[in-house]
Amino acid sequence: MTQAMKEKYVKLVEFLGDVLGYNYEIVLHDITDDGASIAAIANSHISGRTVNSPMTGFALEIMQSKKYLQTDFITNYKASTKLKKKLNGSTFFIKENGKLTGMLCINYDNSEFEKISNEILRLANVLPNEPKLPTTEAVEQLSQDIEEIIESVLKTHDLDISDLKPKNRAECIAKLYENGIFNIKGAISKVAKYLNLSEPSIYRHLQKLSSDSV
Structure with missing residues (x-):
């Protein structure tokens, strides 16, 4: 993406990180002819990644298969960190004249709320009688x-x-x-x-x- 566009999206990453809060990791991937890299990241404590970390295998597969030509964004897919923390991910494709030049990704960690809700259900003696929901395999691994x-x-x-x-x-x-x-x-x-x-x-x-x- 152009330098001017990158600067705007970097500011957007900072803004979304502050507005959405501690449980949301915001990542901007910059895609150039030299390759892809993380240009900005907010709330990186969630995955432990930095601007030196690579794009995920899931994002690379999207680039290689050109799935971004069929849609402008994908939402609510499963992701996991190196420490097996489960996240919900969504990605917006940044395109210029049909060419993919970046990705804006939001990963949501709801583990704290899940822990609280499970504790409330346990105290209400509801959780033990509820059938367990099938788990969904994570499609994205957030590697460092x-x-x-x-x-x-x-x-x-x-x-x-x-x-x-x-x-x-x-x-x-x-x-x-x-x-x-x-x-x-x-x-x-x-x-x-x-x-x-x-x-x-x-x-x-x-x-x-x-x-x-x-």
Whole structure:
């Protein structure tokens, strides 16, 4: 996004953080040709992330699949932090001429209210007689570093990096590419280190994947 637009959204993050309060984490993702990064964050105590943290795997998948072309926002999806805290997430897509240039995300932590309501129900002797509601699997994991996202993607696809042969490395890079990992700013150097490859090797794999997808 343009510098002027970024400055406006950074102020909006600060405003929403103050207005909505302690239980709401507000995150602005800046998306450029160099990759995506967090440009601003309010109430970061909720997930422990900072402006140096990467975009989530869920957001990267949205970028890669171009789901943002079908809608302007998504709401009420489940998210979780590294410490397994359950959150409700919503994302607004910032677009310029149809191109995604940013995402404004709001993550709501209702654990305190849930604890209070459960205690009230327990005191009223209601909760024990109520059927348990099925839990919904979180679709977004709020990671604090790129390595966590890389590891999560590879584990999801049952890819073991303990003894990586050239063919296995190529498969790992392909899956990371499919999941949009390389949209994160600085991802190439991180993946190269994680897979014990040189950065030029990663670039060659990406060029092949890019040409194959045309």
